[in-house]
Amino acid sequence: MKKKYSRTEDEILALNGSYEYDEVIYDNIFSLFSGFYDNYTELADDEKLMKMFSIDRGSIKRDVREDYVAESGIIHSGSYGTESDITNKTTKRVVYRRNQDDADIKQFHYMIYVPNDVEGNEIVKGMLMFETIGTFGVKTISVNNMKKFFSEKYGLTMETRSISVRIFIENLLKKDKLKRVTLIKNSVSRDSSDNMFLNIGREEKTYIKPTLKESWITKLLEHLDGRSSEDIFEINDEVYEDIQLSFLHAGRTKTVRLNNIDKFSMVEDVPDYVFIDAYIIFSDFFGIIPRKFKLC
Structure with missing residues (x-):
């Protein structure tokens, strides 16, 4: 969370700290979410997505x-x-004959997780976890409503990204599931006649089932982690504006562009080895046995 229109890291909200807006003081991030719950106790209609959305206020557990x-x-x-x-x-x-105005309402569990501050270091990132049921999920509509509400009611911009991207991409590159790498750059033709109407074009260079060097993988992962200060990728003395990866996952081909990585999401099954502990934790906390969750 950060203040709207802010451009510096100093404007990022400490999730465990208080926040004041319109002369109202909120104790922490959970106080802000409390207002969100109150706003969506009744089913809201998102006509663009053609979905209904509400929060069961009585189901909230902390x-x-x-x-x-x-x-x-x-x-x-x-x-x-x-x-x-x-x-x-x-x-x-x-x-029953379902018509166009009938909404198939399902119940989806979710969790908000925020670590406590450690040794004076303020926590600015938390985790959201949404349950999926078959092909149905609530991540998109939930996050959209959160972003809209926090912006309008609290003057805050909410930023999200998949928390498992770095680990997922690292495993992907090392387990030979990569099908295609496409290097993308803007290109101006050397032939002046080509530039009569369009002064710029896009050049794509694709490698099928490539084997990547360890040094190149490290550089790529640094971009994913945000540790690289460069917005461009230099490969073999050529500069590229973006890289596109195509890979196999769960029997399907998925494609991700690094410049759009913040919008990338994955549906992950709860691993088998955590089910023993998960049976106890989830049944006690949620009242259910975990099925499938989407991490945000």
Whole structure:
């Protein structure tokens, strides 16, 4: 979170600290989210996405620990706009005819996780986790509503990115799942006749199933971590504005551009090895056994 229109790191909000806006003081990030919950206790209609959205205020739970604070709840959401027949799988009979105004509302669990400040270091990043059910999820509509609400009510800009991008890309590059690398740069033709109407073009150089050097992988990961101060990529003495990676994941081909990495998201199954502990933790905290979650 940072103040709207701010350009410096000093304007980033400490998640565990207080924040004052319009003469109202909020204790911490969870106080801000409390206002968000109150605003969405009734189903809101997002006509652009054709989805309904609300928060079950009575489902909110907070777990305060020595190292962190976690808050969970239930989101009610569903889409509308299409007609369909609700059919009983056993009798094969249509039990209900769904029209365009009928929204298929489902319950999705979510969690907000914020570490406590350590040795005077203020925490400015937390974690959001959203449950998905089959092909249905609530990450996009939830984050959109959060960003809009925090901007209008608190004067804050909320920034999100997938927390698993760096680790995922690193594993991807080292497990031979990379199918294609495309290097992209702006290019001006040496032939002046080509520039009569367009003074710039785009050049793409694609490598199929490439084997990458360790030094190049390290440089790429530094860009993902934000440790590189450069906005361009220099490869073999040539300058590129963007790099596009295509890879196999869960049987599908996905493509990500590094300059658009902040909008990249992954759906991750809860690993089998955590299910023993997860059974205890999630059943106690959520009241459910984890299915699938999207990390933001």
